[in-house]
Amino acid sequence: MxxxxxxxxxxxxxxxxxxxxxxxxxxxxxxxxxxxxxxxxxxxxxxxxxxxxxxxxxxxxxxxxxxxxxxxxxxxxxxxxxxxxxxxxxxxxxxxxxxxxxxxxxxxxxxxxxxxxxxxxxxxxxxxxxxxxxxxxxxxxDAMGSSRPLAAIERRACNYYPGDTDLTWTRLTPWRALLAAAVDSYPAEILDVRVEGAPENAGSMLLAAWLENRLDLPVERSEAGTGIGITQVTLKTANGDIRIDREDGRMATFSAPGLPRRQIALRRRDLNALITEELRRLDVDDIFAATMKTLVQRCERRDAEKAGK
Known part of the structure; x- marks a missing residue:
């Protein structure tokens, strides 16, 4: 009706x-x-x-x-x-x-x-x-709904208030689950981290901040990716690299020292799936809040470096 x-x-x-x-x-x-x-x-x-x-x-x-x-x-x-x-x-x-x-x-x-x-x-x-x-x-x-996604996600971080979230974070759920499982299943000291994504992809910026917050390591972020969205994450260890490559926005290749390379489904999800997932929790997301705080710190370091040049 x-x-x-x-x-x-x-x-x-x-x-x-x-x-x-x-x-x-x-x-x-x-x-x-x-x-x-x-x-x-x-x-x-x-x-x-x-x-x-x-x-x-x-x-x-x-x-x-x-x-x-x-x-x-x-x-x-x-x-x-x-x-x-x-x-x-x-x-x-x-x-x-x-x-x-x-x-x-x-x-x-x-x-x-x-x-x-x-x-x-x-x-x-x-x-x-x-x-x-x-x-x-x-x-x-949704920072990715802005004409300037990177600037938008930075504004969200600077103006964060408990209860805020962004669908950029929701898009990272499969990436975060896969990376957490990789670190748990391959216990080795992580020496260096690199996140690569397409230009103006807010997800790569937010994922870098999350990894920096959880691993307590500086994370390098690059926009050299030629694919869609986040294209590569590399965790460097003394024994070799733990690496996830995704070029087509659907399938990713996972590799780690001593393990065979394997294909993993890592599909970009549509808006309907994202909003449905986000509505499953109505409490404050403490991990997102901590990640946004780390993102602010990363932006401050970047600005300080630019000012010092």
């Missing part, structure tokens, strides 16, 4: 929801509210990802966009029913109301349940201080 409500307010939207649930007999069994702030270019992909994630995490999804009309008004669209996991409320703000979106969103939050905010593309400088971000216990951004 799709209900369109032009020129409305939070009370009108709430009454329409209550009436619709009564008419079609839908029970409210949602676990959290998710606020998605997207422009029209990313609206369809964000909606698809939310619907896909909702099959695992039934929730009230509030999609927030800005319209082009000059008059101050809010247009709403409600989707619910058997084909929709949970509830989807699309809000389009026009005129000056675009500066006060939180006042409309706040009454629509599910009571006594967590709130997650997600910016699929561009995000505020300080998500934790954003009016919509303040409503959430978890704030999800």
């Amino acid at each position: 799709i209900i369109t409500i032009p020129d409305t307010n939070a009370t009108g939207i709430h009454m329409a929801l209550v009436k619709a649930r009564h008419n079609i007999g839908v029970a409210s069994s949602m676990v959290f509210t998710m606020i998605v702030v997207a422009d029209m270019r990313h609206y369809d992909k964000a909606l698809e990802a939310c619907q896909d994630a909702g099959r695992e995490h039934p929730s009230r999804i509030i999609l927030v966009t800005n319209g082009q009309a000059e008059a101050d008004r809010v247009d709403a669209e409600i989707r619910l029913g058997e084909e929709v996991p949970g509830e989807i409320i699309s809000l389009r703000f026009h005129g000056q109301l675009a500066q006060h979106r939180d006042s409309v969103v706040l009454p629509l939050l599910l009571p006594d349940s967590p709130v997650v905010a997600w910016w699929p593309a561009s995000a505020p400088e300080k998500p934790g201080q954003d009016p919509l971000g303040k409503l959430a216990v978890r704030r999800i951004t």
Whole structure:
């Protein structure tokens, strides 16, 4: 069922929801509210990802966009029913109301349940201080959705607030699992670490910071990779290199001293899979927080070196 409500307010939207649930007999069994702030270019992909994630995490999804009309008004669209996991409320703000979106969103939050905010593309400088971000216990951004991903992930690190995360970190889950397993299965002192990736790949920067934090070693990062995303990680030991090579974004080659080279699936995942994974935890990610702190330190060292030249 799709209900369109032009020129409305939070009370009108709430009454329409209550009436619709009564008419079609839908029970409210949602676990959290998710606020998605997207422009029209990313609206369809964000909606698809939310619907896909909702099959695992039934929730009230509030999609927030800005319209082009000059008059101050809010247009709403409600989707619910058997084909929709949970509830989807699309809000389009026009005129000056675009500066006060939180006042409309706040009454629509599910009571006594967590709130997650997600910016699929561009995000505020300080998500934790954003009016919509303040409503959430978890704030999800995506540096790779920015036109300058490296600068974006650095800003996220400098302005980190407990509860923040970035889908760049979620993309690293298979890499982190593989590297942790490699270090555990091949116990040797690691002398040097190198991460290689494509230009403007925020994942390689964040992975380098994570490795530096966990191994307590300086990590070299290179943009010499000719493949997609992160292309190579090398852990140098006295007996030889532990190395992971990935050029095509799908399969990687793992090699270590005394072991045969083998192929490992290391596929780049789509947005739907990333947001579904990220919604599985709503507590503060301490490892991500420590990694962001290390990233700030790496940036400070780099800037100091540039200033000293």
